[in-house]
Amino acid sequence: MNSLSLSHRARKTPPSPIRKLAGLAQQAVERGTHVYRLNIGQPDLLSPVEFVRGVQSYSGSVVAYEGSQGSRELLAQWSEYLNRDYRIGITPEEMLITMGASEALIFAFMVCCDPGDEILIFDPTYANYMGFSAISGTRLVPLPCSLENRFALPRGEEIEPFISPYTRAVLVCNPNNPTGTVCTDDELLMLVDMCHRRGLFLIVDETYREFVYDGRKPRCIFELAPRDEHIIVIDSLSKRFSLCGARIGCMITWHDELMRAAFHIAQARLAAPTIEQEAAAHMLGGIKRRYLDDAISEYSARRDAAIEALAEIKGVVASVPQGGFYLLARLPVLDAELFATFMLTEFSMAGHTTFVAPAAGFYMRHELGKSTIRIAFVLNQQDTREAIRILGEGLAEYSKRHPEQCLSS
C-alpha cells in the first residue's frame, strides 16, 4: 500500500535562492520599509514602447492557440534580428519559441538527457539550472571556477577529466549569470572542439548576449561555429528588452532530429502565449537599434556604480563583471543568508533596506558560496549606489549586533 507521500524529485527540487526570501521582503514592505531589490534580475529599464503599443493595439476577437513552434510573425522577426546583427544565416526552421528561456532550457535538458545522464556546468551557476536538473532527473557536474580567478573557464585539459560515459552536454551561460564573466572566442572554440571530439551537445545560454562592456563585441556562438549541429542556443527577450514578464524565449538548433523531438514536447504543452508573441513580433519589427545601445551603456554605468560603491565597504571582495548584470561579492560574514535575512527583518536605514540573494544556492558546492551574495545591478545608478551604501551600513550594524557571525578583518 502506498502512503500519500511525494516523489523524490519533488522533495529534491530546491527553492529558488533568488526568490527564497521574497516573503520576508514582502513583510518588510508591509511594515512600510522601502526595499531596494538587488536580489533578482528584474530591470527597472522601460520596456520598449513598441511592445507596449503592440499589446494595447491587440484586436483579436478570439484569443486562439498559436502554433506549437511559435507564431510565424515572431519567428520571422526574430530570425531577421539574428541575421542582421550576427549573420548566422538562420531560418525559422531552426527556432522554437518557448515560454521564457526557462522552458527552452527544460526542453534542452529533456531531449539531451535521460534521468541519470550528466551535464557539465561551470560552478557557480545560474541557480535555476539546478531546478531544471531536478525536474528532468539530470545530474549537473560542477566544473569549479573561482572569484580569485575572475570566474574564468577552466582550461580544456582541466574540463575533460570530468567527462564520464553519462555526460551528454556542456552548458555555459555567456555572458554569465551570476558571475558576469564573458567567454573569449578561444574559450568558446575550445568548448566546441571538445564537444565534437567527445560527442557532446553544447548548450549556450545567451540570455544576456548583448550586455558586454569595456568595448567587447556581443557574440552569438553560431558566428564561430556556423550551423553546428552540436550546439543548442537558448535565447530570450526577457533581459534584452526588459520584458521579463512576457515569458518569451527561444531554442535554436541546426540538429534536425533534436528540433523535431523538442517540437513534440512543445506540442504536448500546446503553445506559448499568443498576446505576448504578437506584441513581441510587433516590437522586433519596429524597434530602433538605439534601444539596445542605450540599455548597454546604462548597464555599463550601473556596473561601474556598483563596483565603486562596493569598494567603499570594508572587507568585501567582488569581481568586476565583463557582461550581464550580476556580480558576486564575498562579505565578511559566516552565512550570507543569515545576513540577507537580517537586512529584511531587523535592519533599516531611514525606512530603507536592501534585498540581496545569498549565493550559496548558485554554487553546486553550496559551502563555497556561504559568505557570498549575488547583486543584480538592475536599478538606476543612484538607487544602485544607495542600495549598496545601505548594504554597507547593514554590514556594520550586523557586526555589532551579531559579532559571532562576522569574520574579523
Place this chain on the structure above:
Amino acid sequence: MNSLSLSHRARKTPPSPIRKLAGLAQQAVERGTHVYRLNIGQPDLLSPVEFVRGVQSYSGSVVAYEGSQGSRELLAQWSEYLNRDYRIGITPEEMLITMGASEALIFAFMVCCDPGDEILIFDPTYANYMGFSAISGTRLVPLPCSLENRFALPRGEEIEPFISPYTRAVLVCNPNNPTGTVCTDDELLMLVDMCHRRGLFLIVDETYREFVYDGRKPRCIFELAPRDEHIIVIDSLSKRFSLCGARIGCMITWHDELMRAAFHIAQARLAAPTIEQEAAAHMLGGIKRRYLDDAISEYSARRDAAIEALAEIKGVVASVPQGGFYLLARLPVLDAELFATFMLTEFSMAGHTTFVAPAAGFYMRHELGKSTIRIAFVLNQQDTREAIRILGEGLAEYSKRHPEQCLSS
C-alpha cells in the same frame, strides 16, 4: 565515447495526434482550400470583451515578472469565482497559476511520481497526457472504457486490480476529453474512496467543468470531498472563456507539502506571463454569468447539430457526449489517419474540406482507436453541420477511390 544521439524520452515523446496533420492542413489552405477544423479544441466563440479590454488597457511601463505562484489579483478573482459558483471555501493559498492546464498537469505528474511510477488513466484519454508521461518518465496504466458502454468509468472492483505498488495517482478528466463522458457523483465518490483506501492522489482535470448538457449541473470535485488532501484539481480559463491562446491554468490542492513542492518547481520557471494574468484578473472581476450560460447553450446546440449530422452518414457510430466539446466517432475505414490525410490531401468539395483528428493517438492501446476519429464541436452550428456533411461526402469518395481501405457495410 558518446555519440550525438538524443535521450530515450525525446525519442519516445509522441507527436500530438491533434496537431500531427497540421502541416497538411496548412498546405491545403495554401492551395486555396477552406479547411473546417474539427481536429482541435479551438472554439470560435468570442473571448470575453472584458479580457480583450484588459489587454488593451495595459498600462505597465516595465513588463515585470509576476510572482511564481501567480498574480495576487488573479488568485483573488479566481478563488472568488470558485467560492461563488461552487462554495468550496478556497483561498489563494491552495492555488498555483500555471501556463495553461498543461503546465499544471506536468507539475502534478512530477510531484506525485518519480520516473517509473504509475498513474491510472481511463482509456481513451486526452492524448497530451501521454506527452506529459514521456516528459515526466511516468507510466500511464490504461483502464479500458468503450464506445459501446458510452465510455462510462469501470466499476471500483474493475479498477482496483490495476493498482500496483508503483501506482501513485488516478487521473480523470471530467467532463471528458475526448469522450464527452461526465462522471456521476457516485463515480467521483467511488474514486475518492478508493484513493483514500489505497493511499493515492486523485488528479481531476476540470478544464471543461461548466460544459455539461441535458440539465446536468457543473461539478467541482471539492464540493463532494471538501478540502480533501488526496485531490489535485487542474483548472483552466482556455476553454471556459475561449482563451486558449492566453495559456492561463491553475493547480488546486489542499495538500500543503505538495503545494510547496509544486511551488519550488514553479520558481525554477520563474512565472506565468504577466499581461495575460492581468487581463484575466480584469475579466474575472467584471464578467457576467451570462457569458458562460450562453456558451453552454451554444455548445449544447452544436453537440446536437454534430450528432444529427453524423447520424446521416452511413456506417458511422458515435457516442452522444454529456459534456465537454468532443466526441469520438467510429468510421467504416481501416485506418482513420489515412482517411484524415485523404481529406486534407486528395479531397475537397467546392473548395472545402474537413480536418479531423485520428483517434488512435487518444488510445493508450492505439489499435483500439484505429478506425475512430475525434470531432471537436467548436464551430458554429451551421459550420459544424456543413463540416460533417463534407466528411460524409469524403467518406463516400474514399470508399470509391480506396475500397481496400474501407469496411463493407
